[in-house]
Amino acid sequence: MKYYSTKNKDLKFSFKDAVIKGLAPDGGLFYPKHLPQLNKSFIDNLHNLSLAEIGFEVAKHFMGGDIPTNKLKEICDDSLNFPTPLVSFEPSVYSMELFHGPSCAFKDVGARFMSRCLSHFAQESDEKITILAATSGDTGSAVANGFLGIENIEVVILYPSGKVSQIQEQQLTTLGNNITALEIDGSFDDCQALVKQAFQDKDLNKKMKLSSANSINIARLIPQSFYYFYAYGQLKNQNKNLVISVPSGNYGNLTAGLIAKQMGLPIKRFIASTNVNKVVPDYLNTGKYESKASIPSISNAMDVGAPSNFDRMMTLYQENHPKICEDLKGASFNDEQTKEIMRKVYKDFGYILDPHGAVAYLGLQEELDTTNELGVFIETAHPAKFIDIVEEVIETQIDIPNYLKSCLTKEKISIQMPNDYQDFKTFLES
Numbered sequence: 001m002k003y004y005s006t007k008n009k010d011l012k013f014s015f016k017d018a019v020i021k022g023l024a025p026d027g028g029l030f031y032p033k034h035l036p037q038l039n040k041s042f043i044d045n046l047h048n049l050s051l052a053e054i055g056f057e058v059a060k061h062f063m064g065g066d067i068p069t070n071k072l073k074e075i076c077d078d079s080l081n082f083p084t085p086l087v088s089f090e091p092s093v094y095s096m097e098l099f100h101g102p103s104c105a106f107k108d109v110g111a112r113f114m115s116r117c118l119s120h121f122a123q124e125s126d127e128k129i130t131i132l133a134a135t136s137g138d139t140g141s142a143v144a145n146g147f148l149g150i151e152n153i154e155v156v157i158l159y160p161s162g163k164v165s166q167i168q169e170q171q172l173t174t175l176g177n178n179i180t181a182l183e184i185d186g187s188f189d190d191c192q193a194l195v196k197q198a199f200q201d202k203d204l205n206k207k208m209k210l211s212s213a214n215s216i217n218i219a220r221l222i223p224q225s226f227y228y229f230y231a232y233g234q235l236k237n238q239n240k241n242l243v244i245s246v247p248s249g250n251y252g253n254l255t256a257g258l259i260a261k262q263m264g265l266p267i268k269r270f271i272a273s274t275n276v277n278k279v280v281p282d283y284l285n286t287g288k289y290e291s292k293a294s295i296p297s298i299s300n301a302m303d304v305g306a307p308s309n310f311d312r313m314m315t316l317y318q319e320n321h322p323k324i325c326e327d328l329k330g331a332s333f334n335d336e337q338t339k340e341i342m343r344k345v346y347k348d349f350g351y352i353l354d355p356h357g358a359v360a361y362l363g364l365q366e367e368l369d370t371t372n373e374l375g376v377f378i379e380t381a382h383p384a385k386f387i388d389i390v391e392e393v394i395e396t397q398i399d400i401p402n403y404l405k406s407c408l409t410k411e412k413i414s415i416q417m418p419n420d421y422q423d424f425k426t427f428l429e430s
């Protein structure tokens, strides 16, 4: 398997190169040269397979020999080792809870898989790799946890000062060891722009080996397709069409789902659910794409005005708007609607939605034809990660998982920095 840049199909890279570089030299995103078609017997047998087993079978097709089979098996078993249950509180609707990993967010899936791939490559070449990650919330802690204590790897996390929740900030800033948190005086898009500029800085890249760990890294994207296969396996005996609603910010999660469909997984359609940052729903409705400055919301991991995976979605559908609209609908909701549904679902069913899952649930409700369809919405974060807003909305105290509890009492250590590339570069070189 080779990977090309979404900006230039003639540039080709191995899986290893694509993982280490993160972003193609021309600023494009890595994309598989062709998508493997998975055979019917694999799809028919999915209900017998664990997430790790599914991961191994799917991932094999993407490695191009860069990771030995036994090592890949180890990576899958080790990274995909927490439950991803489908929980139902209402007929025909399932919440796929992807927040039972160490940082309580779905990004654990991709971050854990990627960290182990990269660690394998770093060991192989005995080189030091610096990982740059901009986060609007969850990415940071999932990445930091995935890499904590791994030899030959330094992690630098950039987050927008004052724009992540207290719990998220504690998760980012209390790990120490090979993890450094930079608190940037700017927005998430500013953080992302600093990271992008560093990757394009030839001078800097001569001096150090940089890699990304955002959803733009192909080793984060690929494993995010695994749980769509798992969901299908768990629900297929109900013999109904599956509709999956994905709460989206940078659209890595959703793109992975669309890739799974293209590899042969029978999902009827996807819903791109988001908050008021609705450039993708707008594109789906009008055929015109226009990135915007991000607007703050209570589902802040989706406050993205220029989603990085949009180029991959366009590559996947060859920029064919009618074709993408066959597989994908857009939905957008404001904070009031989000809060209202959180309150209602808690009151009616006793189920606690986090603000992101709530947006996905709203998108599903709008689009689901319950007579012949089953709906899955993705719960991307444990509600306790957004404890202030969740408790305020449902007017009830909620339980905090032990992992989150322990980081709340540790001392925050971060480096404050203006939104300035020179300062950032100087820091990296020091």
Ligand SMILES: *Cc1c(COP(=O)(O)O)cnc(C)c1O
Pocket: 105, 106, 107, 137, 138, 139, 215, 247, 248, 249, 250, 251, 252, 253, 254, 301, 302, 356, 380, 381
């Ligand atoms: C990152 C994140 C999202 C958005 O995922 P993308 O892959 O960037 O679209 C949604 N919900 C939560 C809780 C997240 O952390």
